[in-house]
Amino acid sequence: xxxxxxxxALCCAATACLASFSAxxxxxxxxxTIENCGQPVTFAAAPKRAVALxxxxxxxxxxxxxxxxxxxxxxxxxxxxxxxxxxxxxxxLLTVEFPKLESVLAEQPDFVAxxxxxxxxxxxxxxxxxxxxxxxxxxxxxxxxxxxxxxTGDGYGSRAQLWSMDLLYQEIGELSQIFxxxxxxxxxxxxxxxREAALRETFQDDPDLTFLFWFSSPSPADDAYLGGGNGPSGxxxxxxxxxxxxxxxxxxxxxxxxxxxxxRPAVIVVAELDRNRWELDKAENKIAFLTSDPSVSxxxxxxxxxxxxxxxxxxxxxxRTIYGAEELARQLEALKTPQ
Numbered sequence: 001x002x003x004x005x006x007x008x009a010l011c012c013a014a015t016a017c018l019a020s021f022s023a024x025x026x027x028x029x030x031x032x033t034i035e036n037c038g039q040p041v042t043f044a045a046a047p048k049r050a051v052a053l054x055x056x057x058x059x060x061x062x063x064x065x066x067x068x069x070x071x072x073x074x075x076x077x078x079x080x081x082x083x084x085x086x087x088x089x090x091x092x093l094l095t096v097e098f099p100k101l102e103s104v105l106a107e108q109p110d111f112v113a114x115x116x117x118x119x120x121x122x123x124x125x126x127x128x129x130x131x132x133x134x135x136x137x138x139x140x141x142x143x144x145x146x147x148x149x150x151x152t153g154d155g156y157g158s159r160a161q162l163w164s165m166d167l168l169y170q171e172i173g174e175l176s177q178i179f180x181x182x183x184x185x186x187x188x189x190x191x192x193x194x195r196e197a198a199l200r201e202t203f204q205d206d207p208d209l210t211f212l213f214w215f216s217s218p219s220p221a222d223d224a225y226l227g228g229g230n231g232p233s234g235x236x237x238x239x240x241x242x243x244x245x246x247x248x249x250x251x252x253x254x255x256x257x258x259x260x261x262x263x264r265p266a267v268i269v270v271a272e273l274d275r276n277r278w279e280l281d282k283a284e285n286k287i288a289f290l291t292s293d294p295s296v297s298x299x300x301x302x303x304x305x306x307x308x309x310x311x312x313x314x315x316x317x318x319x320r321t322i323y324g325a326e327e328l329a330r331q332l333e334a335l336k337t338p339q
Contacts, residue, residue, distance in 0.1 A: 025182035034174055037146035039129075041138045046180045047111035051104055053126060054115025055080075056142065056318030060175055061113075062087050063319065064184045071107040074099035074126075075119060078274040078313045081323075096275050101127045105135075113140040113175065115318065117150065117157065140178070143167045144317030148251055158249040159230035162238065163317055165196055172319075195322055199239050199329055209242030212265035212301075215252070215315055216273060217280045220289050223254035232314065232321040233269075239325050240332060242266070257296055268301045269328065271312030283309045306335065 033042045049071040052058035058073040059081060067087040074094040079085075094103050098119070104112065104127070112132050114120030120129060120141050129139045144167045148157030169189045176185025213227030213236075227233025227244065228251045234244040245265035246253060255263075268290065273281035280286055287309075290302050301307065308331045314324020 025186055028177050028180040028182065032178065034177070036139075036174070037141050037143070041140065043111075043138055043178055047138075047178065049107065049109050050111040050113065050179075051107055051109040052113050053099070053104070053119040054142075054316075055313055056115040056171075056316060056320070057113040057140075057175075058088070058091075059084060059319055060172055061179075062091075063188055064172075064176055064179065064181050066179055066181070067091055069179065071109055072104070074104070075115070076275070077316070078272070078311055078320075081320075097277075098125045101131060109137055111138055111140070111178070113142075115142050115145065115316065117141070117145045117148065121145070122150065140175070142317065143170045143174075156251040158251055159228065160249060162230045163232050163235050165192060165235075165322070167317065168192070168319065168321070192319070192322055195326065196239070199322075199325055202329065203239070203241035203332075206241045207243075208266060209237075209240070210245040210264075210266045211237040211240075211242055211269055212245045212260065212263060212267070213237075213269045213271070213310075213315055214286060215271045215312055216278055216286075218278050219280070220293070223256050224260060226253050226255055226260075227315045228253050232317045232324075236314065236321060236325045236328065240328060257293075261295065261299055264299070265301055267306045267308060267332075268299070269308045269310050271315060272309055273312040281312075308332070 028046070031042050031044050033040050048069050050061065050066070050069055051071055052061055052073045053075055055076045055078070061070055062084045067090045070091045072092040072094050075098060076096040080088040092107070112120065118124055119126050120139060122128065132139050144163060147167060148159055150157045169192070172185050172189055176182045211233070213233035215225040215227060217224045226246050228249065229244045229247045230249055231251050237244045245263040246255070270283045270286040272283040275281055280289070287307055289296070290307060291297050296302065308328055310324045310327050311320060313320035314327070
């Protein structure tokens with residue numbers, strides 16, 4: 001199957017196409033008040049110096065053509081989408097890891113949006129929403145992050161329900177309203193919905209198709225960080241007709257290799273990360289371990305070559321999730337093709 005099948009209307013993800021989208025949405029009226037994660041947030045005007053904490057928040061803004069209104073970004077597990085690289089080069093990068101609150105405030109932001117509760121939540125490593133709101137800076141937390149229950153003690157929470165793109169569409173719609181570019185938001189949502197529908201149409205349900213999503217590990221001796229059963233990884237598995245071999249509701253469960261072997265996944269998905277935190281951030285290092293470890297190498301998925309590679313950002317609830325599903329779709333089709 002050609003790659004183009006999984007990239008319907010990709011041009012509509014480009015800023016120029018979004019700007020010329022024919023359907024005109026109503027302009028935003030200010031002051032604008034929206035409810036975000038159970039609390040009202042008011043905007044007196046469209047932000048001009050936004051700070052995006054987390055790759056998804058940043059890439060949504062860039063897809064909406066807002067680079068000229070972004071003061072800075074932080075926390076990038078992987079590189080920006082290639083089509084957004086030129087726009088992203090115009091925006092200051094604070095750090096690819098967790099930034100300090102002082103570095104964020106130094107940019108004099110008039111708006112702060114975050115992808116994860118660890119970036120803007122009760123136990124955040126960066127700041128709490130009150131820290132900004134006391135300074136008169138409105139904040140926005142991704143609805144996908146709000147939908148987690150903070151009961152796991154690891155900062156990432158758990159999901160009782162399978163994540164869906166509906167939460168992402170809500171986020172795109174609300175951010176585009178905040179910045180008064182609702183027409184661009186509608187175009188972007190339409191593009192993602194078309195791509196999602198194409199994948200749903202292509203892959204039929206297969207009860208034997210189970211996926212294990214390995215994000216990373218500090219070392220081969222440590223437990224692996226995996227994509228949880230109801231998170232974006234579970235959504236990708238469902239979209240491709242399968243299911244997540246890891247059933248836990250925790251967003252980012254850790255599991256030792258004995259437990260992973262016992263899960264008996266039909267396919268192992270290894271994440272490619274561009275950060276330089278651990279050696280096993282790299283997909284090639286994960287694959288080297290899987291194929292050389294005396295016990296792990298005996299898993300059916302490894303022996304039969306069912307190891308797929310996906311950009312690690314797709315395992316976070318983000319615009320990259322659909323890109324990751326498309327990556328895996330192409331590789332699954334290749335597995336079906338006789339060599």
